[in-house]
Amino acid sequence: MASDLPLFTTCPTFLHLPRCTDVAMSSAQALILGAPFDLATTGRSGTRSGPGGIRQASANLAWEETRWPWDFDAGKFLKAADLGDVPVLVGDPRGFSQGLERKAAEVVNAGKSLITLGGDHYISLPLLRAHAKKHGPLALIHFDAHTDTYGEGGEFDHGTMFLTALNEGLLQADHSIQIGIRTAYGRENHPFEVMDAAWVNEHSAADCIERIRERVGIAPAYLTFDIDCLDPAHAPGTGTPVVGGLSSDRALQIVRGLVELDIRGFDVVEVAPSYDHAELTSLAGATLALEFLYLLAAAQRNSG
Numbered sequence: 001m002a003s004d005l006p007l008f009t010t011c012p013t014f015l016h017l018p019r020c021t022d023v024a025m026s027s028a029q030a031l032i033l034g035a036p037f038d039l040a041t042t043g044r045s046g047t048r049s050g051p052g053g054i055r056q057a058s059a060n061l062a063w064e065e066t067r068w069p070w071d072f073d074a075g076k077f078l079k080a081a082d083l084g085d086v087p088v089l090v091g092d093p094r095g096f097s098q099g100l101e102r103k104a105a106e107v108v109n110a111g112k113s114l115i116t117l118g119g120d121h122y123i124s125l126p127l128l129r130a131h132a133k134k135h136g137p138l139a140l141i142h143f144d145a146h147t148d149t150y151g152e153g154g155e156f157d158h159g160t161m162f163l164t165a166l167n168e169g170l171l172q173a174d175h176s177i178q179i180g181i182r183t184a185y186g187r188e189n190h191p192f193e194v195m196d197a198a199w200v201n202e203h204s205a206a207d208c209i210e211r212i213r214e215r216v217g218i219a220p221a222y223l224t225f226d227i228d229c230l231d232p233a234h235a236p237g238t239g240t241p242v243v244g245g246l247s248s249d250r251a252l253q254i255v256r257g258l259v260e261l262d263i264r265g266f267d268v269v270e271v272a273p274s275y276d277h278a279e280l281t282s283l284a285g286a287t288l289a290l291e292f293l294y295l296l297a298a299a300q301r302n303s304g
Contacts, residue, residue, distance in 0.1 A: 013082035014055050014117070014289065015062045020081035023106050029078055030113040030296050032289070034085035035100055035267075039093045040122035040158040043240035046272035050282075051085055051117040053237075053273035054289065057282035061290055069256075074297035083107075093156040097126045104130035108265070115292050117285070118269030120239065121148060124224045125161035131222055131265045132170040138264065139175035139219040140165075140192065141212060143251065144226040145242040147178055147185040147194070158270075166191055175219040177212055179254070180229035182244050197229075197245050205250060209257030216261055223258070225251075225268045225288050227281055235284050237276025248284050255291050259298045266292040 013019055014032040023031065034051030041047060065073045074080075086103050089095040104127050107114045116127055121144075132138055140162065142148075153160035165171050173191040182197040193215050200208055228238045231245035271285040 012055065014286070015058045015080075018081045020083050023083070023110050023112070026081055026112075027079055028081035028112065029300070030080040030115060030293060031107050032080065032082040033103060033107070033114060033116045034083075035116050035119035035123040036085050036088055037093070037096055037100075037119040037123055038239075039091075039096070039120075040156040041120045041239050042153075042158065044272060044275060045239065046274040047118060047120045047239060047270055048088070049273045050119055050269070050271035050285065053271055053276070053279070053282035054117045054268070054285040055082075057279045058286035058290070060283060061286055067290060067294060070294050070298075072297070072301060074294050077300040078293060078297035080293055097122075097156070101126035101130045104265075105133060108134045113296050114265050115289055116265075116267040117289060118267060118271070121158040121224070121226050121269045122156060122161050123269060124267055125165055127265060127267060128165050128170045128222060129168070135220045135264050137169060137172045139172050139216045139221040140177070141216060141221050141223040141258065141261075141263070142176070142178040142192070142226075143180050143224070143229040143246075144178060145180060145197070145228045145245055146183045146226070146240065147181055147190070147192070148226075149185065149190070149192070162192075172219050175216050175221075177215040179208070179212070180246050180251075182242055200246060200250065200254075201244075205253035205257065208254050212254070212258060213261065218262065221261055221263045222265045223255075223263050223292070224266070225255075226270045227268065227285055228270055230284060235281040237272050237274070237281030238270045239272050239275075240270075248287070252287065252291060255288065255295070259295055263295060268292075
């Protein structure tokens with residue numbers, strides 16, 4: 001997936017990938033979609049600029065044919081393209097949510113994999129709706145500082161959507177797991193297994209991977225990565241930073257270890273470039289999205 005363009009060249013698409021204008025006609029097996037939305041944010045706003053920040057930072061990753069530590073060029077096994085952004089109707093969160101769900105459904109119904117760049121974390125709800133209509137209830141693999149299962153929010157709130165998803169029958173609670181949690185939640189009746197940040201930081205990446213694999217099993221899964229799962233030292237550009245999180249290295253090791261799971265969709269959310277420093281957060285988001293592409297490419301390689 002290497003690009004011949006200089007690293008400093010403006011990056012209008014993720015990794016300088018081709019632009020996709022027609023999902024049905026595209027030969028790409030994986031599509032990148034931007035969701036520039038932050039009307040559900042409860043902390044610092046600015047994640048509407050996340051897709052642009054991630055795409056621009058991805059120019060720093062576009063020069064390598066093989067991404068370390070993978071031992072193959074993902075582009076040889078997986079064609080990918082960039083769909084651009086979902087149109088946003090200013091002040092209309094319901095219209096945006098419906099538009100995102102429609103676009104996601106168009107991609108998954110065409111038999112393609114979708115990687116979505118947020119945007120605040122609310123976007124996972126319409127994405128889950130689209131994926132669950134195609135694949136049935138999904139296991140949730142959720143990296144975050146917060147559980148996002150709080151019941152006191154409104155219809156459009158980036159802290160409530162996984163409770164809503166569970167109530168709508170979109171998730172398999174018994175196979176879902178949350179990684180990196182380090183804020184309060186109602187533990188007694190909590191529906192998902194939690195690997196809190198302290199446990200993750202005290203154990204090896206291999207221990208974390210094994211626990212996730214045991215929980216998810218063979219269930220079709222959806223992977224969502226809130227960038228505030230990372231410690232603010234690694235990702236300062238986000239709306240609700242919480243100290244004591246994962247390092248970028250630890251998170252990447254864990255994500256790479258999920259290669260054998262049946263992951264049907266991905267998103268990386270809550271990148272807010274206006275609070276970033278030296279593109280640290282945008283680069284982390286771009287690197288995670290590239291790792292998601294490698295997970296898909298590895299699955300294609302292994303099946304071929």
